[in-house]
Amino acid sequence: MTKPLAGLFKVRQKEAAEPALYARGMRLCGEHLAAQGAGSAPPRARLTQAIGAFAASLDSPSADPFDALLQVGERALEAGGERELRLALGVAETSAMIRRRSKGAWRLRGLALDGLGRGHEALECYERYTTLLNGGTPAPEVARRTDTLRRRRECLDAALALFPEAGAPLRDLLGQPDTTTAVVAPRLAAYVRAMVAEHGPGDPAARRLLELYGGYRRLVERPGMPDPTLGGSTPIGVGGLRGLVAGRTVCLVANAGDVAGSALGTEIDRYDLVVRCDAFRIRAGGTGERTGLHAVSLRGDAPWEGPAWTQRAGVRLVFGDPAAGWRRATRQRLVPGAQEHVGDASLRRPLSDPALLGEDGWGPAPTTAFTVLRLLDFLDASPRLDLIGFTLPGRLRPREAEWVMDRATHVDDSKMRIALR
Incomplete structure (x- = not known):
């Protein structure tokens, strides 16, 4: 009897947790609306409608509040401002707590983190989303961004490995949570300038560093194409x-x-x-x-x-x-x-x-x-x-x-x- 009772206890724990998590999602939506100005461009109007649909779904037996919550995140991504991206991230994190194996929640979380410039965390989410597909084909935008972020990270790792001692502070920065591209890019540029000045542009390692830095900057400014020939x-x-x-x-x-x-x-x-x-x-x-x-x-x-x-x-x-x-x-x-x-x-x-x-x-x-x-x-x-x-x-x-x-x-x-x- 112990195992069946333990399973029942876990189910009841999960059922008790869900209302609190949906309430968290509703609070995030309310805080966003409270801070929103009087004007509302079309993408933000669609976000407001999605929030209304989510609120209505919480008291409707026929509606799925989980799907409605994810839709709020999608509309927040569509709106595209920093506040909206932070809302999308909060919604994604809440959704992943409700359903830890939700592909939509991990995809949304990756796209929100990516939009905020937190590429390393975004890549981890994209990889989790791809794993949950069980061999299926990831969404095209996820495949493109995954390829871009991996190539950017490879450029960074190779650049810092050329001069390990000088690159150690930047490597430590990359390991910190919430590190963004906006913070990393100027630090990387300073590292490149210092190494070229110290070793000279004729040094093979310095030339390789400049090549890697150029590749990194191109991938920051525009996403890579996993298949440039488009099949x-x-x-x-x-x-x-x-x-x-x-x-x-x-x-x-x-x-x-x-x-x-x-x-x-x-x-x-x-x-x-x-x-x-x-x-x-x-x-x-x-x-x-x-x-x-x-x-x-x-x-x-x-x-x-x-x-x-x-x-x-x-x-x-x-x-x-x-x-x-x-x-x-x-x-x-x-x-x-x-x-x-x-x-x-x-x-x-x-x-x-x-x-x-x-x-x-x-x-x-x-x-x-x-x-x-x-x-x-x-x-x-x-x-x-x-x-x-x-x-x-x-x-x-x-x-x-x-x-x-x-x-x-x-x-x-x-x-x-x-x-x-």
Whole structure:
């Protein structure tokens, strides 16, 4: 009888602990809201909504407060400020205490620590998350950050090993909890300057130190790419894209509920090239199953922090400006093996690029659907170019819709189709 009673006692202890831990999570949320200013940007508004949903879940038998608590952490990460990152970390720590084998809690904890610059602790959390997957594939952003942090640590360890006595204080600093990249980087720079000055730039160890320091700085400024070839994806420019669409029938499918709920899936899949935009969802009966070309536009001040583009596609075109943000986003969000071809920089802003269309008047952020449609129309290589799901007002901006209807050769409302060829 001893073992069954002991097990029952542990279960009851766990059940008694959970309300206190959820209360801790609610207190963290309350403290965050109390310190929040009157203004609320969209990401912070979503965070506030998530906190409200978590509060409601605590008194709802049908809701799972654990998932609601994790959602608060995700929205805090999305908001991205230091206060929000500290909230995400507190939520992650609480979640890991409630369910110690929760993959979501350890992933969230790693991302929060990483955002706060506590790379060594973040790496430990990423490794724990990967272990809990039991051989599964980690999320792309976790795989990318794990690779980056490991390579950064390897650069640091190798640099400090070149001059062990001089590097001892910095090594001690790395072993302290809460040490951040913002603290380590200037100390490392001072160490490098001192060693080069003492031994001279011609010394082999000093040259190696400079090489390692350069690698470390690059990895701090931008994440490494575990697979720089993206699983064999081929970059293509304007000519390459035209060659891929030449002679093929093309349809552009709207991300709309009436398309998903239709019976057009089989007909859509009959086109040679099916084009989808942004965050699309597949419902085979209505939307079809194939994606020959996926176009996405970068939005917001930090578009590189968005979710990875994991949907399978033959061609992926990423539209965005300025060039630096576009480069960073493509490095961080493209997934190896998720596409066969990737549009290069010559295709990143086709409407406004004077080397391509060079058209004004579409506004600072034209819809992705119109951008890719106008590009395909400009290439003039497809015998059939149709839009499906764009017959209703509001799917395109007024001037975009006017352009489409001025060039439409046929409109079939029963099949939500507009033909441009």
